Amino acid sequence: MFLVGEGEYESDRTMLPVADRMQAELGAEVVYRTPDVLEDMPDFPEQSYGDLSALADADLLVVYTRWRQLPDEEMRHIAEFCERGGSVLGLRTSNHAFHYPEGSRWEEWNDRFGRETLGSPWISHHGHSSSTDVRWADDGGHPILSGLPRSFHLRSWLYRTDLSEGCTPILWGEPVDPENESTPSAVAWTWEREGRRTVYTNMGHPSDLRQSIVHDFLVNAARWCMRLPEAGHGPFGAEQSG
Numbered sequence: 001m002f003l004v005g006e007g008e009y010e011s012d013r014t015m016l017p018v019a020d021r022m023q024a025e026l027g028a029e030v031v032y033r034t035p036d037v038l039e040d041m042p043d044f045p046e047q048s049y050g051d052l053s054a055l056a057d058a059d060l061l062v063v064y065t066r067w068r069q070l071p072d073e074e075m076r077h078i079a080e081f082c083e084r085g086g087s088v089l090g091l092r093t094s095n096h097a098f099h100y101p102e103g104s105r106w107e108e109w110n111d112r113f114g115r116e117t118l119g120s121p122w123i124s125h126h127g128h129s130s131s132t133d134v135r136w137a138d139d140g141g142h143p144i145l146s147g148l149p150r151s152f153h154l155r156s157w158l159y160r161t162d163l164s165e166g167c168t169p170i171l172w173g174e175p176v177d178p179e180n181e182s183t184p185s186a187v188a189w190t191w192e193r194e195g196r197r198t199v200y201t202n203m204g205h206p207s208d209l210r211q212s213i214v215h216d217f218l219v220n221a222a223r224w225c226m227r228l229p230e231a232g233h234g235p236f237g238a239e240q241s242g
Helices: 016-026 053-057 074-085 092-096 109-118 211-223
Strands: 002-005 060-065 087-091 131-136 151-154 168-176 183-193 196-201
Touching: 016 211, 053 074, 060 092, 060 211, 074 092, 074 109, 074 211, 087 092, 087 109, 087 211, 109 211, 183 211, 196 211
Parallel strands: 002 060, 060 087, 087 196
Antiparallel strands: 131 151, 131 168, 168 183, 183 196
């Protein structure tokens, strides 16, 4: 299931080719959901994705949204998916996917989804005029990096991170022309615990999602999360850790 759409990066549109490719190459049945309201700042209105009951038996949740306030029933489906250990692939603003007001029963998810599901909460970034040089974090590489160059450039401005214990960076970023203090940080990482596989990346600018490199990364990440065979190779088995 894809939950996409926010007020800045047009992920409701830019993620469609990714969903189509996953459906075609992975043989996946894809459920693609966008909210009825895309805008978020400054009013943070309530929104709806509609029926999310398919999460009950979904193998993977792909998230690229921001500052949502969803009806209780929709949020319950998301919470139950996460609590049963469903695998998650998160992009960019998904580390601040929710914006519930103080006193809401879901308020803790404003930080919890980033910290406990994806591996880092939202902290800050290097400024909208900056960009990012990306390289493999490990010379040995990870199966998700199969077919990707060892270094490339992204229009996205680099996020700062505070990785949870057990997260393993697989892509590393150096800010280019940062507007504030330069803090090289992870661009993507994996996280395995209690049967769940998580991949998060702060790639996701519309320019990023026009690059085949980024599409390749996301398809490989979905394969790994769902333990599907690597294209032309053996399966991403449980023994292959991030």
